[in-house]
Each structure stands twice: as structure tokens, then as C-alpha cells.
Amino acid sequence: MDLTQTLEIASCTDPGMVRSHNEDSVAADAANGLVVLADGMGGYNAGEVASGMATTVIVTEMQQVLASARPYDVDPRTSQEIAARLLREQVLKANTSIYQAAQSQPQYAGMGTTLVVCLFYDNRVLVAHLGDSRLYVLRDGKFKQVTRDHSLLQEQIDSGLITLEQAKNAQHKNLVTRALGIDPSVEPEMHEYRTKPGDIYLLCSDGLCDMVDDDDIGMALQALGGNLKLCAQQLVQMANDNGGRDNVSVILVRVLREYPAARGVMAKVFAWLK
Amino acid sequence: MAKLILSMDGLVLKEIPLTKERTTIGRKPHNDIQIDNLAVSGEHAVIVTILNDSFLEDLGSTNGTVVNGNPIKKHFLQNNDVVELGKYKLKFVGESAATVGAEKADFEKTMVLRPAAMKAAAEQAKAMTGSSPPQAAAGAVRATASQQAVASATAAGIADKDPRPVPAPAARPAQPLGAIQLLSGANAGKELELSKPLTTLGKPGVGVAVLTRRPQGYFITHVEGANRPAVNGQQIGAAPHALKDHDVIELAGVKMEFFLKA
Numbered sequence: 001m002d003l004t005q006t007l008e009i010a011s012c013t014d015p016g017m018v019r020s021h022n023e024d025s026v027a028a029d030a031a032n033g034l035v036v037l038a039d040g041m042g043g044y045n046a047g048e049v050a051s052g053m054a055t056t057v058i059v060t061e062m063q064q065v066l067a068s069a070r071p072y073d074v075d076p077r078t079s080q081e082i083a084a085r086l087l088r089e090q091v092l093k094a095n096t097s098i099y100q101a102a103q104s105q106p107q108y109a110g111m112g113t114t115l116v117v118c119l120f121y122d123n124r125v126l127v128a129h130l131g132d133s134r135l136y137v138l139r140d141g142k143f144k145q146v147t148r149d150h151s152l153l154q155e156q157i158d159s160g161l162i163t164l165e166q167a168k169n170a171q172h173k174n175l176v177t178r179a180l181g182i183d184p185s186v187e188p189e190m191h192e193y194r195t196k197p198g199d200i201y202l203l204c205s206d207g208l209c210d211m212v213d214d215d216d217i218g219m220a221l222q223a224l225g226g227n228l229k230l231c232a233q234q235l236v237q238m239a240n241d242n243g244g245r246d247n248v249s250v251i252l253v254r255v256l257r258e259y260p261a262a263r264g265v266m267a268k269v270f271a272w273l274k
Numbered sequence: 275m276a277k278l279i280l281s282m283d284g285l286v287l288k289e290i291p292l293t294k295e296r297t298t299i300g301r302k303p304h305n306d307i308q309i310d311n312l313a314v315s316g317e318h319a320v321i322v323t324i325l326n327d328s329f330l331e332d333l334g335s336t337n338g339t340v341v342n343g344n345p346i347k348k349h350f351l352q353n354n355d356v357v358e359l360g361k362y363k364l365k366f367v368g369e370s371a372a373t374v375g376a377e378k379a380d381f382e383k384t385m386v387l388r389p390a391a392m393k394a395a396a397e398q399a400k401a402m403t404g405s406s407p408p409q410a411a412a413g414a415v416r417a418t419a420s421q422q423a424v425a426s427a428t429a430a431g432i433a434d435k436d437p438r439p440v441p442a443p444a445a446r447p448a449q450p451l452g453a454i455q456l457l458s459g460a461n462a463g464k465e466l467e468l469s470k471p472l473t474t475l476g477k478p479g480v481g482v483a484v485l486t487r488r489p490q491g492y493f494i495t496h497v498e499g500a501n502r503p504a505v506n507g508q509q510i511g512a513a514p515h516a517l518k519d520h521d522v523i524e525l526a527g528v529k530m531e532f533f534l535k536a
Binding site: 131 | 344385484489
């Protein structure tokens, strides 16, 4: 099912005001309902390499598997939909590619990347994430964070060691506890949510949410939701106006209409047989 | 002390400590760092060192100054930056790196904490407290988990200590507050203060514009609708348009005046 008419996607990525390199990477495939954002880390250009590999591998591999399968197909062995398994497999492939490159080439040693991926299908969105790149949603005028960072800071907040207020001034905002390409295997956190026409999804790197308050981000989405491209540029500009100490990347996805899965006769028969 | 390592084709030629406030680089002999190469201008660049910070500035050289592959006019030197002047390379080794031998911390840079490393560090810490007097051990136990986590991260060589505190988020510079006053329409005379970073104006479907408050001042941008707003009778393009005091905006048939409050 081609989602180009269902999803409006805009993205913007910028090195920020301080850094000379942009280690963030964004990619989108509207037809397959896939958007990927990665924030790389590692010396010299290794961060760019890691995030670039993550987005390319995930997008191209997903395109390949989705050419012959649909996310809502049911796996006869597990009698579950294959979407989560497909996405997880491609994330693991990206992990292996980055890890092997880091192992074999000394200049890439230790590189890795955070990741947030959304796969839209059948009136739903499947989200996989690693590290501190985030997904937010604006629905019915309410702006909410969807993912929870895999970071030392988030763990401290969860365990009640520090308050949200203290977290804003914390010194170790940048320490992530899970990332792609660091270890031979990784477990992405995955969740599925129902979407609603009119929803606006925001994927962003920490360069945005560290520099701009969530309230201001929500306000920009509400005010400029009518023009996603401008909204993406505005968000990057707000981060830069506030100092722009890190690379800033955003992807915005608006759900224009319902997109229920067009299940064929065979699938229905199959479901009935079960 | 920060220093520069001069090399050509990977061959280290010399090390130059940055002892002076101004260290000049150029082809002429009066420069602090003389590089006798025709690709280098007579007075090519200067490095200004203030306390622990060094800034590189190109002095209008013919062939320009390149740092890490990017041509620059002015650049805040960071540890391991490579300055290229023709065939010559100058590597900057920062203060903390030169003395401690560790890479200079960069708190904004995302780094990963590996559970294995954390565990090893935690065990190491436990072993240390085990051999210390009971009082000290009790004290160590009372140390918050956050401190432990940070300490273990440091021990694992992941987080780098930098004595400088994290700079506070850049405060918005004092900037006069702007407002608009409606000049026509049903609400003529009404005033609207522009205190928020974004204010939307207009009617959805007809013409919507947004007024953004930035450190440089106020800007108006067209968002949607067939009718673009006009400023002082001139329709604006797709790019944000800077607003001046007493500009008259016309949007969806309504005129309004933008002004700055004293």
C-alpha cells in the first residue's frame, strides 16, 4: 500500500551553531510509511558514518522486505503480525553493519548512533528507538512525548534520584545507555500506537529537545502545523537561536487520512481458518 | 599549556607551545610561527590565547585557512583540530589534553554508557571500599547512586571530567517587546503583545502568517493560504521577513501596525 497520499513528511537537519560536522542523519520513505532519524557519535567523522549507515541500511532493507511482504501479514508460525519482527531484524542488521565497520576500521572504533524509527501501516505506527532521540506527537492540541530516552538521566529521573527541574541543569545529559553499533547485539525498544487523522508526529535528535522547551516545541507545531516544511525549519531555527550547541534534526509526519490495511480475500480466509 | 604540532606529509617538524597571547603564523620571518612556503601568506593567521581558550583567525590570507577540512575566518580551537596551511598541518592540542593526556570533555556530545563497563567499575569501587575503614565504607555506601553512576562512567573512561560547569542555556538577550495594533476590521484598535516566541495571525484557509520573536528581532513568515501577507504594501516572499518599528502588515484583508514597546 502506497502511503504517499496519506502521510505528509518534512524534515530538516542542521549542524547547529557550534559544531562544524553534522553527525545526525535523517531518511524517509513515504511510500512505505517509514521515517528514520539517527544521531551518531564517535571521533572525527565516525559519528556521521554510523548515523548514515543506520538510516541507509534500515531504509533500503525495509524497502526490500516490504516489496514482497506487507507489515500486517500474519506469520503462520507465531500467528502474529510480521511488522515488529521485520523492523527489528532490519535494526539488528544496521547494528551489525556499524559494529563490524567499527571493529574492522580503526578510525571508526567505538562509533555508534542513537535511533528512532517509525513505520506507519494499517492506521497504526510502530516505533523502535534506542538512545535519546525522541518521538513526540501532537494530537487534538495536546503535545506529548512518546518515547522514553535510554539515558542515565532518564534512569535517574525514573528512580526518583533527581527531579525534572534538576535534570534540566544536569551535567551528564549526553550519556545514553543503549545505542546502535556499540555491541554485537542490541535490543531496540518497540511499541505500537493507533494513529488518528490530523496527528503530527515529531522525530528529533537531542539537539532540539535540549535547547528548546517542550512547551515551545508544542507551540510551534500547533502554530505552524499547516505548513510542515516551514515548521521543521522553525524548530531548527529555535534551537539555533537558543545557542544551537549540538546538531539539530527533525522529521515531521502528518497523518492526512485513515489508512486501514486493504486485506485481500486470501488473508481473510486465512484469518477465518485460524 | 596548549600547543601546536607542525607537520608536513605526516612528518612532525616541531612542537610550538602557545605561550603568548597572540601567536602569529605566516611566511615572513617576523611571525612567531614562520612557514616558508609560497602557499602561505606573509601574515597568514593569528592564534589568540586567553586563559585556556585559543581562537584562530585568518588575516585575509590569499589561500585561506582550513580547519578540519572547512575554510574558516575565525575559529574556536578545540583539541585535535587540524589547521591546514598549504602542505603544512598544524594540530592543536588543548590544555587539558596536554597535561592530563585525556581528550577534552564535550558535554553536549552524545556518548554511550555500557552496562558491562559500568558493572566492572562498580565492582572496582566496591573492592576499594571493602578494604577501607568501616566508617569510610559506610560513607561510600551513602553516596547516591547518581554519583556512583557518574563515577563509574568516569572510571570506565567514558565521561570526561571537565572542571568547567556546563554553560547555562544562553539567556535571551534583552530585546524590546513588540506588539501589533489592528488598524482595520471589527477589532480595530485592539492591541496584541508579542511576548511568545511564535504568534499566529490570520484566518485558516484564507491566509495565515506567523510572527516569530528571535534574538535578532521580529520576523513575519507566510504559513498557508493563497493570500500572502503584505508589509508596507509589498507582498512578502516565502522567506521570513524582518519587521521594523511601525511597519504596516496587511493580512487577509486586515491592516495592523507592528511597533516596538519602549
